[in-house]
Amino acid sequence: MRMRFLMLLACVAALCFSQATLTNDSIIKMVKAGLSEDIVLGSIRSQPGKYSTGADDLIALKSAGVGDKIIAAMLNGGGGAAPAAAPAAGAPIVGEIGVYYKKNDQWSDLDPEIVNFKTGGVLKSIGTAGIVKGDVNGHLEGAKSRNRIPSPVDLLVYTPEGVSITEYQLLRLRDCKDCREFRTMTGGVMHVSGGATRDLVPFESKKLAPRTYEIILPNLGAGEYGLLPPSGGDATGASGRVGKIYSFSILE
Numbered sequence: 001m002r003m004r005f006l007m008l009l010a011c012v013a014a015l016c017f018s019q020a021t022l023t024n025d026s027i028i029k030m031v032k033a034g035l036s037e038d039i040v041l042g043s044i045r046s047q048p049g050k051y052s053t054g055a056d057d058l059i060a061l062k063s064a065g066v067g068d069k070i071i072a073a074m075l076n077g078g079g080g081a082a083p084a085a086a087p088a089a090g091a092p093i094v095g096e097i098g099v100y101y102k103k104n105d106q107w108s109d110l111d112p113e114i115v116n117f118k119t120g121g122v123l124k125s126i127g128t129a130g131i132v133k134g135d136v137n138g139h140l141e142g143a144k145s146r147n148r149i150p151s152p153v154d155l156l157v158y159t160p161e162g163v164s165i166t167e168y169q170l171l172r173l174r175d176c177k178d179c180r181e182f183r184t185m186t187g188g189v190m191h192v193s194g195g196a197t198r199d200l201v202p203f204e205s206k207k208l209a210p211r212t213y214e215i216i217l218p219n220l221g222a223g224e225y226g227l228l229p230p231s232g233g234d235a236t237g238a239s240g241r242v243g244k245i246y247s248f249s250i251l252e
Contacts, residue, residue: 022049028064044073058242075112075244094158099246102154112244140180145247152218165213170201173224222250
């Protein structure tokens with residue numbers, strides 16, 4: 001027991017005094033070493049991090065025993081993450097890939113949430129190829145987003161390399177018991193019935209700099225919404241996969 005305690009202490013000390021960039025593997029090692037959730041969260045907030053947060057990466061983290069609070073902190077990039085390359089002159093400066101909202105004339109982080117996907121509904125035949133797909137439903141825990149934004153909503157999106165703003169989906173989130181849900185597309189293919197577009201909200205954007213887009217939403221009513229980035233490698237819409245969504249509540 002004493003030896004295990006000393007090993008954990010040495011591990012904490014190394015993390016505290018090292019500024020090496022944390023990765024998914026670093027987080028998994030800390031969790032498997034038995035470090036408490038608070039210690040791991042403190043490391044994420046205080047040290048630079050470069051995390052992979054595609055669908056397969058999130059599933060691997062869950063399978064390794066990493067808790068939702070730690071995964072959410074990784075999705076948010078942590079407090080010590082190194083800033084991304086500066087955009088072109090005159091463009092808004094943001095810290096990293098993600099979504100931001102205008103607050104008191106400054107861009108503030110729009111914290112992402114974990115979303116769980118499942119297939120459901122009546123299966124539909126797509127086109128003439130005989131492809132059969134089911135609606136993909138997204139599920140978020142909790143009745144409200146922690147991001148509260150007054151209307152009109154002004155968002156800034158800094159996309160990953162090679163990703164266009166047109167690959168993002170703005171979705172209206174529907175109430176369920178202590179949760180929020182939405183229906184979306186399956187692998188980027190729309191159903192003939194249009195059921196997959198039920199919760200889609202159209203939007204226009206303006207490109208401010210490479211990979212940097214502004215979205216102004218002046219006419220959204222009060223309610224729950226989310227900006228869903230493209231899936232990071234699971235184009236099948238497999239039931240049970242997890243991802244992230246940038247959710248927000250529109251205030252009355």
